Amino acid sequence: MKKVQQLLEWLKKHPAPALAAEPTLNAASGVDRRNFLRNSALGGLSLGLMFDGKTEQEMEFITQKVKRDSKPSELKITDLRIAVLQGVPFSSPIIRIDTNQGLVGWGEVRDGASPNYALMLKSRLLGKNPCNVEKIFKEIRQFAGHSRAAGGVCGVEMALWDLAGKAYNVPAYQLLGGKYRDHVRLYADTPEGKDYTDFAKNMELRRKQGYTWLKMDFGIQMLVNEPGALVGANGWNVRNQWSDNGAQKLGNYAQTKHPFTRIQVTPKGIDKLAQHVSKVREIVGYDTPLCADHFGHFDVNTAIQIGRAMDPFRLAWLEDLVPWFYHDQWKQISDAIDTPTLTGEDIFGKEEFIKLIDAKAVDMIHPDLASSGGLLETKKIGDYAEEKGIPMAMHFAGSPICMMANVHCAAATENFVALEHHGVDVAGWEDIVTGIKPIVEQGFVKVPDKPGLGVELNEEAAKKFLKKGATWFAPTDSWNTRDSADREWS
Template sequence: MKNFFTRANAPKPSAHTPSDRRNFLRNAGLGGLSLGMTFEKLSGRFTTEQELEFITQKVPRDSKPADLKITDMRVAVLAGVPFSSPIIRIDTNQGLVGWGEVRDGASANYALMLKSRILGKNPCNVEQIFKQIKQFGNHSRAAGGVCGVEMALWDLAGKAYNVPCYQMLGGKYRDFIRLYADTPEGKDYDDFAKNMKVRKDQGYTFLKMDFGIGMLADKPGMLVNANNWSVKRQWDEKEMGKLGNYASTKHPFTRIQITKKGLDALVDHVGKVRDIVGYDTPLAADHFGHFDVNTAIQIGRAMEPFRLAWLEDLVPWFYTDQWKQITDAIDTPTLTGEDIYLKEDFIKLIDAKAIDMIHPDLASSGGLLETKKIGDYAEEKGIPMAMHFAGSPICMMANVHCAAATENFVALEHHGVDVTGWEDLVTGMKPITDKGFVKVPDKPGLGVELNEEVAKRFLKKGGTWFAPTDTWNTKDSADREWS
């Protein structure tokens, strides 16, 4: 035992100041514990590992990443944020919790069916797990489960290693993420102008408006072949007509055309909106209705005097050749991609020079890493990336970290601007948005935690609050995609 007291960290024989006395007592205490445990070890009652664990039991540590395991996954569906958003909570054996979000309007079951595939796995192996579960995603809302789980895995990995998600994606290009918001509603143009002043006072410097053939449907002489379609019901898949369901009929197959009178009405409307918004603010456009390539080109050419930031989703994203026709025919930038899952179909559009910009929704495109890969490929080809988003602050922060880490990022959509209590859904950032921007957080993981007290107020009617999901624990099929 002589050598023990001759070590450099041995207790001093005397102490002259209060600080020295405290250090003496602390060191003596530690020495006593070590000495006691050394005797216990010699008697065979303690192992080296137990001794180390005992001595370091009060040393702060974020986690032991190598030993982190997923133990549970539960879901609570929020409504009105601004749409329905299933929030994912993934629990671990070390008490760390990861938050993710299924895309707006998608079923929570898209995520729950993945639970049996991720239980017991180390969430820090994000890409490995993603490759195992990505076969269960598809375009649009069907991707919501895979993407929501991927978000939660990154949140856990960041918390385990005590770094923000953007750092694990390679670092950040910017400290602030620019948002774009919808233009406000208005009873008439004077009312719209008043509401626009509020939007500008909120600090938004990038806007998007909706206009299209739906606003012409009840007006005589403006559309051809529209009478037998429910043109005003672009999203209502339940209403059937004699010619079929307008909402679920792909654009080229409706054979609706716009007349000169209808085109003039759209020009007049966009012109008035543009004058109120002003030309110093980028103004994009979306939701035009279901019509063919020829009508899309006519509308695109008519909008050229207003210098719109982009025309979005004029035809379905998978018609690559039609997109190229439109893009080659007009000068206003074209954009699509909010419903595309994984990078391969973005690559097809980019390589064909079919669009001017890409528009992934991270909750459909594959999550943080896949969306960064999509952005990086577009950047190499000289294509900018805007990002679509319509969910809670959980999903927004996933977008923020990805946008920070991707060089060609332009702006992120924010659909919850006018939702009362939206910013209170999480803790860790206050405010989230400031004058149309989000400061990239430096906290571990996504940088926010769900504020359960507030979030419960948004719980979907009839829904349960992170109820047990044991029925999804057991895997009941083989997943291998090859023989």
């Protein structure tokens, strides 16, 4: 009994995660530490004592057959709360879903989206079994729009897969049908620098970091101060592609769909863009895939002219030349140029991707899992594209929680090629979670085999990114009551 007492003393000083955190070893499942030790004393515990006082080895031995999963059929959602992180690299509302068995599921609303998109779903989740992921998704998907408006539904779906994986003690990819790969390839943006020499240094840094796929931004915003390069640009704030502010007499450039600005690029402007890409390609070399984004708002004719000028440089793709819903215009562009075309980061649901694919409008698709529908819907999108011979890259610009949701989906989808990483240069980004370290290694992420998404929020590190004025997972009782009839049919 002397060694039993030693173990009891050790447990007081070291509350082991395998005992303290596992839902089968708590009041909800009817098993506590005292009964566990008492029952084990006659069997496994006595065998464990053969390690001659090596307490760590003894505890590992006697708990090796302890059931690690919860009681999935009795699991219920009890709460949903949110903490908004800033600068990861953008604004990212983190979702925490609590359950009656102590399991916690983590999700994330898409970058730049309102946390209210998720909070309004709380009353529709309380009391439900999170393991019924697809059923719940079908019930709440009516509240998702395209782009950021899908952020709540997709973020909740991530958290449900995290909970289901933890309940059944398997990684999320396993619940999606298994994995095609052990490592997920990343592609990274590269800061341009003040000149090409500076840019070359940045590119060399990316190589040392191990990235084997790179991305650059170039477009008509680079031509604003170039005389004779643009036609019709003077009435627009061409440098500002993103903000709702700054409208001029002709309107808000950022909020005006591409064909309606009537901005054109002259041959001089086209040559200037081609010279820029030529220099970048010379720096990068031709052994590394290089894709491009953020061209500006102009019509399909200009898009074709720019695309043809880029053909000699063998770019991996040209992204979002016109809005995704102009299928006919995308087909015009794709048919007219040799460089692959790509779009999709703002599309919600497989239905719109199917239309885009069936129209043979683009060469590749580019869903953002935090907008496209979460893990399962994005896998369905990828699977449909695969049947049609279309590869899938994935857009991503959030915290490690959302990245891991992407990693599990990418692992389970055969036609996946590369996942974006927008937070490469964010100090402390990897510390936001625990469970996998390092997350990114030589431009790849190793697919984790831990339950659920494979990571837990590291509160100490994550609080450093808490948005100014935001609260840390404050109570959300005001969202508990459902106040509408949601049925979509009569």
